[in-house]
Amino acid sequence: xxxxxxxxxGNNLKRHKVEKRFRVYGMIAIATSLAFLVIMVxxxxxxxxxxxxxxxxKIEMHIPAEKFNKNALQNSRFVSYLKETLRAMYPDVKxxxxxxxxxxxxxxxxxxxxxDAVIANPELIGKTHNFWVRTSSDxxxxxxxxxxxxxxxxxxRISDQQVKWIADLKKANRIEVRFNTQFLTGGDSRxxxxxxxxxxxxxxxxxxxxxxxxxxxxGVLAAVYLEEFATKNKISRIFEVNINNLAAVPSIVxxxxxxxxxxxxxxxxxxxxxxxxxxLALMTLPTIIIxxxxxxxxxxxxxxEAAIGLGASKVQTTFHHVVPLAMPGMLTGTILGxxxxxxxxxxxxxxxxxxxxxxxxxxxxxxxxxxxxxxFLWADSPERGFMEKTxxxxxxxxxxxxxxxxxxxxxxxxxERRW
Amino acid sequence: MNKYTNPNGELxxxxxxxxxxxxxxxxxxxxxxVDVFYGEKQALFDVNLELTANSVTSLIGPSxxxxxxxxxxxxxxxxxxxxxxxxxxxxxxxxxxxDKKVDVVSLRQKVGxxxxxxxxFPKSIFENVAYGPKIHGLAKSSRELEExxxxxxxxxxxxxxxxxxxxxxxTGLSGGQQQRLCIARAIxxxxxxxxxxxxxxxxxxxxxxxxxxLIDELREKYTIVIVTHSMxxxxxxxxxxxxxxxxxxxxxxxxxxxxxxxxxxxxxNYITGRIG
Numbered sequence: 206x207x208x209x210x211x212x213x214x215g216n217n218l219k220r221h222k223v224e225k226r227f228r229v230y231g232m233i234a235i236a237t238s239l240a241f242l243v244i245m246v247x248x249x250x251x252x253x254x255x256x257x258x259x260x261x262x263k264i265e266m267h268i269p270a271e272k273f274n275k276n277a278l279q280n281s282r283f284v285s286y287l288k289e290t291l292r293a294m295y296p297d298v299k300x301x302x303x304x305x306x307x308x309x310x311x312x313x314x315x316x317x318x319x320x321d322a323v324i325a326n327p328e329l330i331g332k333t334h335n336f337w338v339r340t341s342s343d344x345x346x347x348x349x350x351x352x353x354x355x356x357x358x359x360x361x362r363i364s365d366q367q368v369k370w371i372a373d374l375k376k377a378n379r380i381e382v383r384f385n386t387q388f389l390t391g392g393d394s395r396x397x398x399x400x401x402x403x404x405x406x407x408x409x410x411x412x413x414x415x416x417x418x419x420x421x422x423x424g425v426l427a428a429v430y431l432e433e434f435a436t437k438n439k440i441s442r443i444f445e446v447n448i449n450n451l452a453a454v455p456s457i458v459x460x461x462x463x464x465x466x467x468x469x470x471x472x473x474x475x476x477x478x479x480x481x482x483x484x485l486a487l488m489t490l491p492t493i494i495i496x497x498x499x500x501x502x503x504x505x506x507x508x509x510e511a512a513i514g515l516g517a518s519k520v521q522t523t524f525h526h527v528v529p530l531a532m533p534g535m536l537t538g539t540i541l542g543x544x545x546x547x548x549x550x551x552x553x554x555x556x557x558x559x560x561x562x563x564x565x566x567x568x569x570x571x572x573x574x575x576x577x578x579x580x581f582l583w584a585d586s587p588e589r590g591f592m593e594k595t596x597x598x599x600x601x602x603x604x605x606x607x608x609x610x611x612x613x614x615x616x617x618x619x620x621e622r623r624w
Numbered sequence: 625m626n627k628y629t630n631p632n633g634e635l636x637x638x639x640x641x642x643x644x645x646x647x648x649x650x651x652x653x654x655x656x657x658v659d660v661f662y663g664e665k666q667a668l669f670d671v672n673l674e675l676t677a678n679s680v681t682s683l684i685g686p687s688x689x690x691x692x693x694x695x696x697x698x699x700x701x702x703x704x705x706x707x708x709x710x711x712x713x714x715x716x717x718x719x720x721x722x723d724k725k726v727d728v729v730s731l732r733q734k735v736g737x738x739x740x741x742x743x744x745f746p747k748s749i750f751e752n753v754a755y756g757p758k759i760h761g762l763a764k765s766s767r768e769l770e771e772x773x774x775x776x777x778x779x780x781x782x783x784x785x786x787x788x789x790x791x792x793x794x795t796g797l798s799g800g801q802q803q804r805l806c807i808a809r810a811i812x813x814x815x816x817x818x819x820x821x822x823x824x825x826x827x828x829x830x831x832x833x834x835x836x837x838l839i840d841e842l843r844e845k846y847t848i849v850i851v852t853h854s855m856x857x858x859x860x861x862x863x864x865x866x867x868x869x870x871x872x873x874x875x876x877x878x879x880x881x882x883x884x885x886x887x888x889x890x891x892x893n894y895i896t897g898r899i900g
Contacts, residue, residue, distance in 0.1 A: 436706055507743035511806070513704060514739070515756040515813065516732035525755070526745060 246603070253596030259385035259398060260348045261337040262311055262374060266290045268323060270331035278324045283316040295370070306364055310371075312339040312398045337381065342397040342590035344371065348380070351589060362589070388597065392563045393579065397590025400583070402598050404565040408478055408558070408573030409547060409605075415482020415569055416489060416546055421539050423486075424493030425528075428535070431494070432501040433523045452491035459488045460555030468556060476557040476572040484552045489542035496538020500531040533620040540613035544606050550577040576602045652677040652847050653698060653735075653817055658712035660693050660702070667693045671712075671873045673866060675817075680839060680848045682858035682879070685868030686894065691851045694868070695819050698849065699735035700728050716817070733760050736810035740822040742802035744794035744809070749786050752794040752805055753777060756813035772812055779845075780808035781838050800831025804838065811846070818842065820850040824857065836861050855895055859883050867891045 266287070273281050291307055292298060298307050312318075315338035322336060323329050339345075343362045346352055348371070358365050374380045391401025427448075435441045463484035467473045473480050504527050512522040528535075553559065559578050566573035574582070576598065583595040653675040660668040668690045675681050683691035693702070700721060702708040714721050721731055733756075744752050753773045756762075763769035773790075777783040782804045786797070794805050803823055810818055820839070824832040839848060839861050852858050858865050859879060866876040867890070875882060875891045886892045 505743070507739060507741055508745060510701070510737075510739060511743045511745060511809075512755075514699065514701060514732060514737035515759070515809065516729045517755075517759050518729060521759055525759075530746060 249596050249599050249603075252593055253598075253600045255349050256388060256593040256597035257385050258349075258382050259387070260340045260345050260380055260382045262340050263379040263381070264290060264294075264311070264315075264319075264336050264338055265333060266319065266336055267333040268330050273323070273330050275327050275330060278320060278327070281320065283320045283323075287311070287316050287319060303366060306367055307370070309341050310344055310367065312341050313396055314394075314399050315339060337383075339387075339398045340380070342588060345398055346589050347371065348382070349593075388594070392565050393561060393574065393582070394563060395561075397586075397588050397594055400591070400594055402576065402579060402601050404562060405574050405576045405579035405598070406601065406605075407565050408481075408562075409575040409577075411478035411566060411569050411573065412481040412485055412553075412558075412575055413543055413547060415479055416485040417539070417543060419483065420486040420489045420493055420542070424490050424539070425497050425535055427490075428494045428497030428501060429523060429528060432498050433527065434519065448491050448494050452495060455551075456488055456549050457551040457555065459484050460552030462487065463552060464555045474570055474572075476560045476562070476574075477570050478558075478566060478573050478575075479569040480556045481553050481558050481573075481575060482569065484556055485546040485549060488549065488552060489539075489546050492542035492545065493535075493539050496542070497531065497535040500534025500538065501527060503534065504530045533617045536620070537613045537617050540609055540616070544609040544613075547605060547609065548577055548602065550575075550581055553578050554581075576605070650677050651675065652717060653849075654715045655694070655697070656713045656715070658694070658697065658710065658714060660690070660697060660711070661709040662705070663707040667871055668697075669871045673873065673876060675847060675849065675864070677816075677847050678843055678845075679864060680843050680850060680862040681864040681866065682862035683849065683851045683866050683868060684853075684855060684858050684894075685874075687853075689868040690871045691866075691868045692821055695821055695849060695851050698817065698819055699732045699737055701732075701737065703728065729760075733813045734815050735817045735819060736813060736815035738803070738806050738810050738818065738820045738823050741826050742799055742806055744797070744802050744805050746793060746795050748791045749777075749794045749797070749805060750790040753808050753812045756809060760813055762813065776808040776812040777805075779811055779842070780804045781834065781841075782808055798831070800827050800834055803827060803831070803835055807835075807838065807842075811842070815846060817847045817849065820848065822851050822853060825853060832857075855883070867894060869894070 264287070267290075272286065288304075288308055291311070292304065295307060298304055318338045319336050322334075340348065343352075344367065347363050347368070352361050352363060354361075354368065371380065387399060388401045390403050391399065392404030394400040431441065431444065431448075435444075463480060467480045467483055468475055473483075508526050508530065509522055512526050513519075517525065553575050558574050559582065560572060560574065561582070562572050562574050564571070580595055580598045580602065583591045583598060651674050655671050655673040658668060658671040658673075659666060671690075671694060673694075683695060685691050696702045697710050697714060698716075698721075700710075702710060710722065716731070716734060719726065745755065747755075750773055753776050754763075754769055757769060757772050763772055774783060774787075777786065782801060785801060786792075786805075794802065797805060803826075807818075807823075823839075824835050827835065836857065839850065842848060850858075850862065862879045864877065865879040865882045867874045867882065867886075867888075869890050875886060875888045877887075882891065883895055886895060
């Protein structure tokens with residue numbers, strides 16, 4: 206009797222080797238891509254994490270009742286009084302240069318911090334109160350360890366005098382590092398310590414809202430028509446090829462199109478989420494159409510036959526049976542297309558969403574910027590403080606992308622689990 | 625083993641007594657000089673057929689002989705295939721179904737269809753049966769709709785099995801149950817004719833036996849046309865049989881006669897297994 210298992214060696218051995226080698230190649234490929242991902246996310250996190258922290262200085266300040274009127278706080282000049290207080294803290298500061306350095310310890314927006322605190326609590330007038338104000342970005346950078354003290358004074362952004370002051374303040378427990386809520390709730394600013402992403406987040410959200418409202422219905426209807434109703438002939442094939450090509454058009458071209466048509470021809474307001482959303486809608490439309498058609502095609506033809514055989518009209522068949530079954534796929538495609546749109550910068554540059562905008566937009570016709578554009582703007586800024594803000598904004602953007610992809614997965618699961 | 629199958633694998637020609645009862649023999653569906661083209665290719669040549677009411681007619685023949693094509697002509701399912709062209713006249717109750725005045729929706733309500741693969745909608749059992757009556761506006765109230773659903777499921781012999789789980793998905797049933805659900809769905813719109821395109825080809829022998837028994841019972845109310853690959857099945861369930869070969873209808877007549885004394889040599893060859 207022959208042993209059927211005794212066939213190792215020869216050809217068989219070679220086959221095993223090939224199989225093993227292929228598996229190793231695959232694992233190497235996955236490990237490499239994972240390593241790249243870890244390096245990228247890791248370095249961004251390391252650089253961006255400090256941006257969520259901000260150092261504050263405690264300033265003991267008397268708000269004299271004779272100088273500040275309760276009813277006119279909004280227009281009161283706190284800045285001169287803040288300077289007076291700072292000078293009083295260090296009576297030996299005499300020269301103009303030294304004074305300037307002293308004032309530069311605190312953020313240039315510190316006066317508004319104090320003003321807002323007093324407006325919120327008018328009882329402070331006539332009393333002495335400890336105000337926590339932001340340090341200037343240079344001091345913040347120094348406290349976070351980005352400044353090399355061994356460099357000669359002329360080559361760093363903070364002076365020996367300031368280093369000494371900070372050391373004293375630290376000793377007196379008058380410096381504190383806190384969570385930087387301003388970064389998550391504020392708009393853009395010229396001062397890194399004041400800058401926040403909220404304006405850009407809202408700008409992006411409004412743009413995506415417009416994009417969804419326009420691209421989803423048009424995309425789905427176009428896909429349904431092409432897949433279910435259009436007769437398959439030369440013309441419909443030309444449409445099909447062109448839609449597929451449209452998905453590969455560089456996004457800046459859509460930006461130029463938006464500039465030429467929406468801004469110049471229709472005269473829509475510049476830099477607004479309305480126009481941004483329209484341009485992004487143009488860009489995502491092909492993606493949505495292609496994904497929707499694929500999911501329509503995946504609906505088994507037997508379902509259509511069943512409905513038609515029962516006497517359902519074409520429209521009834523499509524909208525009672527086919528579209529509901531294809532919906533999870535359509536929504537997934539749409540969300541992924543929108544995620545792509547969320548990360549898009551180039552077309553928004555063309556329609557003026559690259560402007561410096563401090564206010565958080567409240568409607569789709571307010572001037573706004575978007576998250577990726579904000580990242581671009583900050584990356585372009587020379588201040589050291591914006592470097593960590595750039596990375597932090599990237600973290601925020603990545604979070605939103607992860608959230609959207611998660612939403613796509615959950616939505617698909619939800620809808621598919623129905624049957 | 626199903627109870628109709630002869631253990632020796634021979635053609636089981638013995639039929640149940642009900643099949644031999646005389647029936648109301650008026651013609652309900654007729655095809656005259658029907659030619660069908662798929663683009664340039666002609667699939668059916670000059671088919672003439674007269675179907676009597678309350679009987680089961682089986683269309684048999686080798687693959688690609690045009691029997692399914694003819695079946696799909698009867699409720700104009702071929703309309704959805706843009707290249708398909710049907711010539712000649714097909715009449716339901718004396719009315720040409722290709723007449724411009726005929727609404728294809730009401731035609732398909734009168735001529736229902738059951739497909740080769742069970743294809744329930746991915747909805748609840750209730751929704752599956754209720755969908756037809758809903759779109760045709762057959763029920764005035766939800767009570768009435770429930771009655772139609774129950775009656776249809778009872779007639780399809782499925783009621784007892786599913787009455788406690790009407791809200792569960794129709795796709796969760798077994799293959800045979802799914803096919804009976806499709807039959808219930810077809811009869812829910814009160815058709816006159818039911819077309820069945822190889823309804824048992826995806827079912828096991830036991831499910832097949834149940835569906836065949838059901839077809840026999842449905843004959844009381846409906847006229848049934850069934851396409852089948854199984855000659856045993858044709859012999860078991862049908863009163864008339866039409867044999868198709870290469871697009872021509874070779875022979876049409878009483879099932880007994882076709883299987884015992886075929887007139888044409890091709891029929892003879894097919895039923896004895898020499899061609900097909």
